Amino acid sequence: MPPGPPPARPSMPPRPTAPSPPPPVAEATQVIRTEPKPEEPIDMFALAGIGDPLRFDLSKIWQPRDVDQRYRVPIGLDENQQPLLLDLLGSKTAVGIFSGAEQGSSQLLHSILFGMAATHSPAEINFICVGDSYSDPTWNSIGDLPHAAAIQAIGANASDEHRITTALEGELERRASLLSALSTQKFTDYQMIQPQTQLDPMPMLVVAINRLSHFLEAAPGFDQTLRRLMSAGDLGIRLLFSSYTSKLPDHLIGMFEQVVLKFLSKRTSQALLGNDRAAQLPLGHGYLGAQPFRTARADLPHPSSSPDYPVPAYKLFADRVRNQARPARQLVLPPPGQEQPSGVDAPLPRLTTSEDRGFGAETASPPAVTIGTVDNPREHRQDPLRLDFTGAESRLAIVGRPGSGKTTAVLTTLMALALTSTPTEVRFHCLAFGGNGLLPLRNLPHSRAVAPSFDREQVDQVLAHLESTLDRRIRCFASEEIDSTADFRRRRAEADLGEEATDHFLVVDEWPEVHQHPGLADRVLRLARRGPEHGIHLVVTANRWDDLPRELRELTRGRIELRLTDPRESLVSTPAAERLPDEAGHCLHRGLWGTINLPVLDDDLPSYFELLEHGLPDDLPAKTRALVTRIDESWQGPRFSQLGHERTPADDG
Numbered sequence: 001m002p003p004g005p006p007p008a009r010p011s012m013p014p015r016p017t018a019p020s021p022p023p024p025v026a027e028a029t030q031v032i033r034t035e036p037k038p039e040e041p042i043d044m045f046a047l048a049g050i051g052d053p054l055r056f057d058l059s060k061i062w063q064p065r066d067v068d069q070r071y072r073v074p075i076g077l078d079e080n081q082q083p084l085l086l087d088l089l090g091s092k093t094a095v096g097i098f099s100g101a102e103q104g105s106s107q108l109l110h111s112i113l114f115g116m117a118a119t120h121s122p123a124e125i126n127f128i129c130v131g132d133s134y135s136d137p138t139w140n141s142i143g144d145l146p147h148a149a150a151i152q153a154i155g156a157n158a159s160d161e162h163r164i165t166t167a168l169e170g171e172l173e174r175r176a177s178l179l180s181a182l183s184t185q186k187f188t189d190y191q192m193i194q195p196q197t198q199l200d201p202m203p204m205l206v207v208a209i210n211r212l213s214h215f216l217e218a219a220p221g222f223d224q225t226l227r228r229l230m231s232a233g234d235l236g237i238r239l240l241f242s243s244y245t246s247k248l249p250d251h252l253i254g255m256f257e258q259v260v261l262k263f264l265s266k267r268t269s270q271a272l273l274g275n276d277r278a279a280q281l282p283l284g285h286g287y288l289g290a291q292p293f294r295t296a297r298a299d300l301p302h303p304s305s306s307p308d309y310p311v312p313a314y315k316l317f318a319d320r321v322r323n324q325a326r327p328a329r330q331l332v333l334p335p336p337g338q339e340q341p342s343g344v345d346a347p348l349p350r351l352t353t354s355e356d357r358g359f360g361a362e363t364a365s366p367p368a369v370t371i372g373t374v375d376n377p378r379e380h381r382q383d384p385l386r387l388d389f390t391g392a393e394s395r396l397a398i399v400g401r402p403g404s405g406k407t408t409a410v411l412t413t414l415m416a417l418a419l420t421s422t423p424t425e426v427r428f429h430c431l432a433f434g435g436n437g438l439l440p441l442r443n444l445p446h447s448r449a450v451a452p453s454f455d456r457e458q459v460d461q462v463l464a465h466l467e468s469t470l471d472r473r474i475r476c477f478a479s480e481e482i483d484s485t486a487d488f489r490r491r492r493a494e495a496d497l498g499e500e501a502t503d504h505f506l507v508v509d510e511w512p513e514v515h516q517h518p519g520l521a522d523r524v525l526r527l528a529r530r531g532p533e534h535g536i537h538l539v540v541t542a543n544r545w546d547d548l549p550r551e552l553r554e555l556t557r558g559r560i561e562l563r564l565t566d567p568r569e570s571l572v573s574t575p576a577a578e579r580l581p582d583e584a585g586h587c588l589h590r591g592l593w594g595t596i597n598l599p600v601l602d603d604d605l606p607s608y609f610e611l612l613e614h615g616l617p618d619d620l621p622a623k624t625r626a627l628v629t630r631i632d633e634s635w636q637g638p639r640f641s642q643l644g645h646e647r648t649p650a651d652d653g
């Protein structure tokens with residue numbers, strides 16, 4: 001946005017022949033302090049009635065207005081030097097501001113948002129600002145306003161468009177369901193009734209789009225959302241866009257109130273106004289419909305600033321109101337992975353050491369753990385990436401290209417289990433076919449085996465042990481009339497069943513290697529079929545879904561899909577897989593984009609700045625081993641034999 005006042009300009013442009021309605025007068029206009037001379041630039045804050053952004057009375061600016069004054073904002077002065085008001089509750093859903101490139105439409109869009117923020121509290125109006133990657137200057141200081149619900153430039157990042165469109169669609173659904181909860185179809189009626197209810201307030205939401213046609217080129221998928229916004233009914237959402245061209249999507253035609261500023265092209269002027277007057281307009285002049293006016297500006301240098309370093313009034317206004325009101329509901333949160341990765345304990349309650357549970361978090365069985373965070377743009381939230389081994393995730397497949405973070409995801413899952421359950425409650429049996437990544441788990445008191453592929457005897461022993469456990473449980477469940485693992489766990493707490501109700505986890509890291517062991521795939525499949533209902537769970541990893549046998553693919557309803565070599569092979573959604581950043585630890589879980597925590601303590605991770613400079617340290621495996629040692633040393637309960645790693649007298653579970 002060009003700083004400084006506009007050049008001196010001639011008098012008003014001629015009025016077109018079409019008649020225009022008299023402008024309504026807002027309460028705010030009655031407190032204008034100084035009336036600018038025709039040639040003086042018009043300060044938005046003076047026009048809006050709040051005056052000097054350094055001096056206005058914070059307690060007064062957002063006083064509730066009469067119904068007929070609400071959502072009317074001044075945008076400039078008409079030919080009689082009277083404030084010209086834009087009525088956002090008027091009949092049209094959208095307002096389009098047109099000008100040639102750099103001829104003031106983005107600037108007016110920015111100024112109008114500040115005019116709104118100066119006259120309406122964040123409880124009354126919120127903004128979502130979107131644009132192409134060159135739009136950032138148009139949103140200067142908007143992010144500091146408590147009215148800002150989201151600011152999103154759509155650039156090279158494939159997920160940005162999806163996140164903003166999903167967030168808006170979620171907002172449409174949320175508003176529609178709030179309205180229907182009050183059996184009303186009008187947002188203004190909702191606003192009237194809501195204070196007497198427990199329901200959320202519903203501020204007007206202005207979707208501000210900078211350079212609409214450029215934006216739609218960068219974000220073609222947004223067109224569909226635009227269509228929905230325009231046809232959604234009276235949900236209190238208004239579109240405010242700037243455009244350098246008269247060409248617009250069909251569904252906008254006739255749906256917007258038109259502000260036309262200077263154009264160099266007579267043809268565009270003809271298309272918009274039916275004459276070539278926009279081509280004769282001086283900068284800073286325009287038409288609202290047929291009404292000529294001079295535009296107000298929020299970016300005039302404040303008199304207190306030095307001419308060498310002019311500080312625009314909007315910045316001072318934003319600084320004053322920042323944090324001065326409850327901020328708008330944030331509709332787009334920072335994308336996953338924007339911040340530094342978290343450690344395995346980040347989602348856990350405080351870790352302590354106790355005599356009966358060792359080192360870990362005090363949480364109850366049954367086994368379910370949070371191993372990361374997922375983005376839920378439709379609900380405007382981020383949720384824990386939670387694996388529930390009592391349900392769908394009892395059979396879990398972790399699939400992704402080499403280096404996408406599969407082994408790390410397994411480590412984090414098992415470390416999270418080890419920090420939330422004792423070795424009596426959960427036990428791990430790992431076939432470490434994918435390299436040495438799982439070896440640090442060997443010293444966990446929860447691990448019965450971490451068997452490498454070359455140790456055929458150990459691999460066989462792992463399977464034989466689980467098979468006999470399964471067979472024993474099948475008989476035990478029948479004789480004791482146990483109908484579920486929940487029942488099993490409950491009965492364990494109450495009586496001696498002659499069978500430990502431990503949840504066993506068979507982990508097969510790098511599935512294709514099973515084919516090096518004749519008969520192994522069938523044995524694992526049998527455990528996968530019958531195990532979960534008897535507390536025996538399966539975690540498998542593979543580079544591709546096609547590496548898993550069809551039956552196993554169908555059985556594994558728990559799925560973590562990391563970045564695939566070919567996203568078209570996704571079992572979740574190809575577009576979602578294509579949008580996933582090609583960075584280790586980014587995944588899809590239940591259709592949502594998430595990131596997986598690292599298998600080390602949060603305190604052991606570098607600070608954000610260290611991470612920016614040096615990336616992840618090389619000694620993460622050492623830190624995982626240190627955490628394992630800490631858990632091991634703190635465990636004072638019974639120990640069972642560990643295959644290939646005998647350390648303590650056995651009590652075999």
Ligand SMILES: Nc1ncnc2c1ncn2[C@@H]1O[C@H](COP(=O)(O)OP(=O)(O)OP(=O)(O)O)[C@@H](O)[C@H]1O
Binds near residue numbers: 409434595
């Ligand atoms: N959740 C994560 N967050 C940050 N970095 C990660 C994460 N997971 C893995 N990484 C990084 O990516 C590297 C590869 O991870 P990992 O060995 O787990 O991948 P993989 O898919 O098992 O690879 P392969 O198929 O080659 O065995 C690790 O060294 C680690 O630095």
